[in-house]
Amino acid sequence: MRLDDYDNDIQVSDQRGQSFGGGGGLGGLLGFLPLLMGRKLGCGTIVLIAIVGFFIFSSGGLQLGGGGGGSAGSAQRGGTSLESSCNIDAVSKEACNTLSSLDNTWEQVLPGFRQPTLVFYSQRGQSGCGAAQSAMGPFYCPTDQGIYLDTDFFRQLDQQMGAGGDFARRYVIAHEMGHHIQKLTGVADEVRQRQARASQEEGNALQVRMELQADCYAGVWAGQNRDRLEPGDIEEGMTAAHAIGDDTLMKEAGRRPVESMFTHGTSEQRMRWLQRGLQSGDPQQCDTFAARSL
Known part of the structure; x- marks a missing residue:
């Protein structure tokens, strides 16, 4: 996807x-799970829920690190700090260009749009929702309206899940x-x-609709920006949606898929709602809560 000309x-x-x-x-990670299950579920968090044991203990991926004291970095706009953050490596630059495109698009589509903050961290960080750890994958924190990203996740998406390519990363x-x-x-x-009034199963079902709507919005x-898509982009996105x-994920972790435990939707559902957003370009078509069938 051609986004290298964005400011x-x-x-x-x-x-x-x-x-x-x-x-x-793992203890610190499990202590964070109640927050994740409530709302702060990122695209990569389902990786944690379904296959944390598989990746940590079998393949050595999704490692958790230690550390001392510290505090979250402050938001930066323009100037040397922004330039250095976005140009640390090619993936960081790609992420910044993607966010710029997303901001510009949603400013046109959604009245009253306010920019989120893209927060880069490595292995361990701090969000307004609590600790950030690489095994969570990318996630959104509504408290500080931050999109948290450890770019190492993209290597795992490619090498461990077979979902590489720039559009797969941009979709996330x-x-x-x-x-x-x-x-x-x-x-x-x-x-x-x-969700606060619902059973665990009902809460999970609501979360599935949340996640599928976010997939549809990604497609929107x-x-x-269809004129910026390149050959193979849509296939990369669909492969990534299927992989997560x-x-x-449950099958790959050696577990029997149980629908009542789903929090993000099946591979087929994720691909379907991403495709729906892609084809329509209309956020009004993303009302998963009104849909009788997902």
């Missing part, structure tokens, strides 16, 4: 190189922007209130 008029915070306290290892960021749109429109708060962004479906 980086974005909000960026960089926590890479900083040190953060708190519990390390666009999905997290979808959660930001849900925060801005009030959908996120409404669903969180409903791509559909709005609940049923696929």
Whole structure:
């Protein structure tokens, strides 16, 4: 996808190189799960839920690190700090260009749009929702309206899940922007209130609709920028959506898929709603909560 001509008029915070306290290892990660299950579920979090044991203990991926004290980096716009954060490596530059495109697109589509902050971290960071650890994958924190990204996740997406390519990476960021749109429109708060009164199974079902809507919103962004798509982009996105479906991840972890435990949707559902957004380019077509069938 051709986005290398975008201006980086974005909000960026960089926590890479900083040190953060708190519990390390799997224990610290499991302590964070209640927050994740409530609302702050990122595109990569389903990787944690379904296959944390598989990747940590079998393949050595998704490692958790330790650290000392520290605090979150502040938001930066323009100037040397932004330039250095976005140009640390090619993937960082790509992420910044993607966010710039997302901002520009949603400013045109959604009245009252406010920019989120892209927060880079490495292994361990700190968000307004609590600790950030690389095993979570990319996630959105509604408290500080930040999209948290450890770019090492993209290597895992490629090498461990077989979903490489620039559009696969951009889809992941666009999905997290979808959660930001849900925060801005009030959908996120409404669903969180409903989840607080629901059973675990009902709460999971609501979360699936949240995640599929975010997939559809990612497709809307791509559909709005169809003239920038390159051959193979859509296939890369569909491959990534398939790779992070609940049923696929559970099977790869040696577990029997159980629908009541799904929190992000099946591979087929994720691909379908991404495709729906792509084809329509219309966020009005992304009302997963009104859909009788997902």
